Amino acid sequence: MNQVKNIYSYLFNNYGPQGWWPILDYKGVNPTKTGSIHGYHPGDYSFPRSKDEQFEIIIGSVLTQNTAWPNVEKALRSLKKLKAINPKRILALNDEALKEAIRPAGYFNQKAIYLKEMSKFYISLNRRTPTRKELLKVKGVGNETADSILLYAYKQPEFVVDAYTKRIFSNLGLISEKARYEEIKKLLEDNLPKEVVIFQEYHALIVEHAKRNYSKKPYDDPLYILCCVTLS
DNA sequence: AACCAGGACGTGA
DNA sequence: TCACGTCATGGT
Numbered sequence: 001m002n003q004v005k006n007i008y009s010y011l012f013n014n015y016g017p018q019g020w021w022p023i024l025d026y027k028g029v030n031p032t033k034t035g036s037i038h039g040y041h042p043g044d045y046s047f048p049r050s051k052d053e054q055f056e057i058i059i060g061s062v063l064t065q066n067t068a069w070p071n072v073e074k075a076l077r078s079l080k081k082l083k084a085i086n087p088k089r090i091l092a093l094n095d096e097a098l099k100e101a102i103r104p105a106g107y108f109n110q111k112a113i114y115l116k117e118m119s120k121f122y123i124s125l126n127r128r129t130p131t132r133k134e135l136l137k138v139k140g141v142g143n144e145t146a147d148s149i150l151l152y153a154y155k156q157p158e159f160v161v162d163a164y165t166k167r168i169f170s171n172l173g174l175i176s177e178k179a180r181y182e183e184i185k186k187l188l189e190d191n192l193p194k195e196v197v198i199f200q201e202y203h204a205l206i207v208e209h210a211k212r213n214y215s216k217k218p219y220d221d222p223l224y225i226l227c228c229v230t231l232s
Numbered sequence: 233a234a235c236c237a238g239g240a241c242g243t244g245a
Numbered sequence: 246t247c248a249c250g251t252c253a254t255g256g257t
Contacts, residue, residue, distance in 0.1 A: 020238095035256095065239040071255060072238090106253040110241085142240045162238050207238055215236090215257095 003174055003227060004191035008198070010226055011205035017042040018204035021057050021152040022069070024076050024085075034211040036070050045197050048153060055122060056085050057153040061145050062114050063105040074104035087119035114140025129154045143181045151203070155196045159188045160203040164210035171219050172227050 016032055022039030026047075031037055041047060048054040056076070063072045078101040079085050084093055093101075098115065099108045117139045121130075135146040143161070150156040161184045169175045175184055192198055213221050 061238090064237090066237060066252090067239085067254075068237045068256070071253095074255090104254060106237090106255080107239090107251095108253070110252060114240090140240070144239065148238080160238085164238070203238085210238090 002191050003172075004188060006226060007172075007223060008192070008202050008205070010223060011209055012201060015205055015208050018201060018208060019044065020200055020204035021047065021060065021148075022073075023047060023053055024056060024073070024080060034208060035068075036073065039073075045200070051127070052085065054153045055087060058118060058122065058149050059085060059090075059115060061148040061152070062118060062140055063102060063111060065107070065111075065140075065145065067106050071104045071106060075102040078102070078104070087122045090115055090119040091123075110140070129156065132158065143185075147185070151196065151199055157189075157194045157196050157199055159185050159192075159199050161185050161188070162203070162207070164214060165203070165206050167214055167219075168206060168210060168221070168223070171214075171221060172223060174227070 018033065019040030019042035022036070023041065024039055026039050026041055033040060048057055059079070060072055060076060063075050076085065079090075082089070082093065082097070082101060084090050084098075084101065090098065095112055098112045102108050102111055102115070105111060118141070121134075121138045130149075132146050132150060135141050135149060136143070141149070147158040147160040150158040151160055161181055165188075166175070166179065166184060169184065169187070170177045170179065175187060188202070192202070209223075213219060
């Protein structure tokens with residue numbers, strides 16, 4: 001059987017739709033989530049519903065790099081107060097004001113630079129969908145951020161691989177501990193229907209599952225039994 | 233009170 | 246390519 005699909009079924013059946021990517025002013029709540037529960041829209045795949053929401057997701061994907069989401073939320077709210085979840089407004093802010101606004105999200109010195117670079121790039125697109133290669137040329141955008149932007153802001157079928165993905169799949173013995181980003185991405189994409197909704201849910205479910213089972217070693221993953229049984 | 237979070241970049245082997 | 250060090254706030 002297809003382990004990748006089996007794991008998805010298990011996660012979805014246990015946790016349900018996750019409602020990613022969170023949108024600041026979306027009033028819905030997902031009480032089944034671990035941690036922050038606001039802004040999620042489980043079962044509603046119509047996001048982003050506007051260019052403003054699209055840019056908000058892009059900014060959030062940079063701010064959340066190696067950072068807990070509640071911290072990102074604070075940064076987004078202070079930007080919102082400045083009406084600066086908008087590329088032109090971000091570029092119009094002086095560096096100190098921008099850094100002060102995003103301070104709660106950490107790494108504020110480099111992220112301030114990244115946000116301005118991203119703003120310039122976004123404007124240069126002129127509402128066009130960027131390619132993955134183009135995104136990777138933007139300073140501050142690596143593999144995961146590029147895929148997050150494509151999958152959640154532009155609804156492109158690119159699987160998002162994060163640290164949790166590697167941790168879970170290597171712990172389950174489905175990849176080596178030192179598997180590279182592209183290798184993991186290929187494993188997931190090759191074993192799933194190339195559908196945006198599936199990719200969006202799967203990544204979000206992985207994060208939820210990791211928060212529940214991979215916060216402290218030794219990892220005791222309920223999926224381990226599923227994988228052993230279906231291996232034979 | 234360490235530890236780590238929805239990483240990326242720069243550097244020197 | 247590979248292995249590290251660096252960046253920073255806030256929750257547990």
